[in-house]
Amino acid sequence: MQKSLKITLLLICQGARQEYPCSKGLEGFCEEFGLGRRQGSKRFFTLNEIERIKAILLSQGGMDWRTDPDSLNDLTRAETCQISDNEKDTNRRVRDERVAIKTLAGKPLKLAQGDLMLPPGSNLDVNWRWVAEHARHDSVLVIENWECFDDSDYVDLIQGIEGNPLILFRGDPACYRNDHSKMLLETLGLPVFAFVDFDPRGIVIAQSLPGFVSMISPPADELNALLAKGNRERYSLQYSGIIGYLEKLEDPGLKQIWGIISRHSKALPQETFVKKPPSRLN
Template sequence: MQAVHRLLRERLDRVPRSAVWEQIHRAFEIGEPRDRNLHFNAEQRRLLREQCRSAWGFDPLEGFPQGNRREVAAEAIDEKIARERPDDRYVLVKGRLPEPLPPLASDLSLRVPVSGLNPDAIAQVVVIENLDSFDDWYAFRSPAELADALVLYRGHAGLARGTRNLLSILPEHIPVTVFPDWDPAGLLIALTLPRADALLAPTLTDALLAKGSPEHFAGQHREARHLDNADLGGWQPVWDAMKAARISLKQQHMLALGAALRRISLGDRSTTVQIRDDAE
């Protein structure tokens, strides 16, 4: 759809025969293949515009319909082309919900619109990477200082965008703590969120380290390269420990082995972080 829009908007007389344009040509049988290009004259562009409008339900020259799926459905045949996804404005939360939302039992969570959360009534936020760990949050050995936190599932795809939208509007005085897997991908998730003031990391023990996956760590080489070139501040000792261990530890292993979680500030560039539990 974007390719056709650009062809019509710029009145192109040819385009490269890419996989996208080969698909368009098979679908509409318009355009003349020559050499490595697909050629269009003015009449062929007009016919392509008409056929696309009939197939898609909107004028490709005017671009994608704006809005969510309900709004786009008024024009387009495929409502899923909407740029705004169902979860873009929503987050999945539990813990201490801000007023006027009601209190929740520890095993309950609530999907709410970002606009339904009063930022001024939020004391602090904990963002959790994995959904089952979000569900099991109260079973983790987390710091007592997080007892009044709004607990937020980071999510993936659209739901992650909802999380990012909420974090981007939080007042600066509200601390945000991120709880990811203990591996390069998890640390990069924490580093690239719109807001992150602290990281929850496990106190390492021999039993916990034995559960780590060298294969998963090795597969995250792109994330590792990014972290090597990033200013990690107070999280640098965490990354150093990961590189020394060369394993990926999942949140589920931290829970299963009862690992104590420690809150490590991003902004403190002088703190020495206790990584191992020397008492074990």
């Protein structure tokens, strides 16, 4: 039984009304169990039918009819198992409120009262609130894409950053949420360096980071040479949607980088700068 149908049935069981808008899930349920009477775009249920729905909801969906529908939005999967037979009935995502962090090659993570040296190619998965409270770094380096974050030890371009910045993965819809990394930056209040794609969207991402001070980029002549071989289609697809924003850039460094990108009208992925040794290519 799908979560959306469970919520509809909970509303039917708990509501004072006896009529409800038709939906594909509800219609299939009613046809399967011979419940309700359809009239136009609504389906009507008798009190006896609602009692039957309560029993079916428990036997088929593993859920008590008195369950608050809103409770499914914020529970962990383990907590959801206490009220449903399907741990995925919650809207809360796996890794909720967590971020991925690491440091530059050979430098320690400075957290709480100690320093931690991570194994090469590894990172920590931590609650962002804990990081905000315990991090002892003096700056943050945000990396846009996971592969570059994962292989940051092989990106020479970022190794020359002064000090010991905390490296933070910006996030991705499939794992770590972007808004959690953003909330961490806002709470830390530290200078933020951005290592992003060299394309319209990358410029926008860099500018939007709380505490942004600089975008990591190679020298102008090198960037020009790389962009000459860049991706024109990707540039065009991004540019049309955010041209107004790009025309209002205020940061001098971003304006200079954007000027080079726009002259070529091509995009360059940040993965270009990952230089793995031959033994790591397979």
